[in-house]
Amino acid sequence: MYLIAEIGFNHNGDIHLAVDMIRAAAEAGADAVKFQTFRAKDIALPSSPHYALIEKGEMSFEDHERLRREAKTQGIDFMSTPFSIDAVDLLAKVGVSAFKIASMDCTNTMLLKKVAAAGKPIYLSTGMASMEEISAAVDTLKSANCKNIYVLHCISHYPASADQLNLSIIPYLKEQLDGIVIGYSDHFPGIEACFAAAVIGAQVIETHFTLDKTIPEGDHSHSADPADLKALKSRLALFESMAGSAQAISQRPDQECAKDFRRGVYTRRELKKGDTLKSEDLQFTRPASDFTPDDIDFLEGKIVTEDLPVNAPVTKKILDFG
Template sequence: MAKLELDNGTVIQDYAKPYVIAELGSNHNGDMGLAKKLILQAKACGCDCVKFQSWTKDTIFSKKVYEDNYFLQDDYRNRDDYTLQEIVDEFSISEKQLYEMSELCQEIGIDFSSSPFSKKEVDFLADTCKVPFIKVASMDLDNYPFLRYIARKNIPIILATGLSSMSEVARAVESIENEGNNKIFLLHCISVYPPKFEDINLNNILTLRTMFPDYPIGFSDHSLGIEIPTAATALGASIIEKHFTLDKDMFGWDHKISADPKEMKQLTEACHHVQLALGSTKRIVNKDEIEKRLAFRRSIVAARELSAGMVLNESDLTLKRPGTGMPPEKLFDIVGRKLARNVEYDKIIEREDLL
């Protein structure tokens, strides 16, 4: 099972307790008061990390996108109350603000990171914020020059694989490895918000693990609810990433497909429980089960009134709980034996009852 460390010493391993990332993205809506509440709530929900997205109106879209005024989510298309450029500018987070959020995370004991969209943002995250990893968004998996630039920082890279063919994933991994960086984590991801269940293909987690056995494999979830990330944990996902909001009805891009605090707490607990329940491939009868044997298993019991001196037939005996007497496997050992004394109906047969 693949196992790697983040730069803060956190160990992430397939089939171990999953590392849960609350993807804040732009769900802070540019409001740092809201961002702080999101961080505090993510910590309270049991998340291991909060992740922002580092972009400005100059690093995420070209002029054409702003001219087309094209909004990614269906429910925000064809708006006339604001432009895409206005909302991108409003929802972006400055370096100063991002650094303040990283300090808050350090203060309360939750990991902090972000997805950069330019080399300058990579430099700030790696060199100033000292993040334990950099998350590369699915849209940049085929941005091989960008991947090589990040790799040269010699920082762990979490790489989302949405939008990409397996050959593109392999080329992305090779691009990072060629820079001498082997600290790679891969996330199975479907970049649809939300995806149809039949399109999620969680078994791709197993495919990625087979193709890249040296790297932990996780899951970046865009589905509604907690069932799918919980199932991913059952497949040994080492990382679970889920969008996080305080209110699904809040204005913004990703709130509707995000987990709210109630769901996120349920998700972290469910993933932890599932991972514990996976246990070992070795068959183990635990101490509690052994103690239950006496109450749950059966003993050899008299099926009717039995008299001393009679030779026991199978019809004279039956099997009932509790398991404090002779076990069922001894039934045919005592058939044909003589009774040393009378035995009442429904009484457990003792060894002393037999000659």
């Protein structure tokens, strides 16, 4: 399971806080940190009520380089979401491990082609998108020679409520997008939805990350904090261990238990040499023996070749097969 800690702009433009968040995410077990690369004007008009907040999250090229270096030091991948053509160029120059496409740009063909041309893996969020739009976006990326595409189910509410999540879309996307890895980008408070998404088939989990969920603005309130992220990582690892592989059906770890747990055929009463076996002479209990309950029709009428006490196993060597 690949776990992405989405810092986004929860650093509020404080590069020192952003560095601390990378370290905390790595310590909690994240495989990657994901930021957002933009100028406020790339996202909203100056008249937007959120413009000032968005503007606080702007980062320079130097900021990006510092964060990439920190992620490398911490041994995790550095990703970001570009919100413009210029942002794609900046991130390509910085050297991100992968690009993330925001839900708002799932239908932005121009940006999709530009990101695909950078030659990096792409994680595509699908909030607000129809199946037709998602398929078209994937086709656009494929036609631009993107080799590694990850599609993330997402609900673009901040936060999303449980009844809005529709996690059953995850296996549906697997059916519709054959060969594409499907994941989940979370906007639900806590870690429950992330774990549920993994159980239902997500192979990538992205969740917002913060050091303080009480900060009133931005995505802090529905973000995971370090304790949450650590618990999620542990729970996902346990689930993966439990899930194992469907191929294990041919090499079951419990095959060796069959001889102890399956029913054999035993005598219900004392039998004498020369007796003819009848169904009422037999009982079926464990452990396994030469015969099973399915052999009852075969055993009836067979001659016993030696005396047998109660609870003796009925074996091939004590029967006369005529």
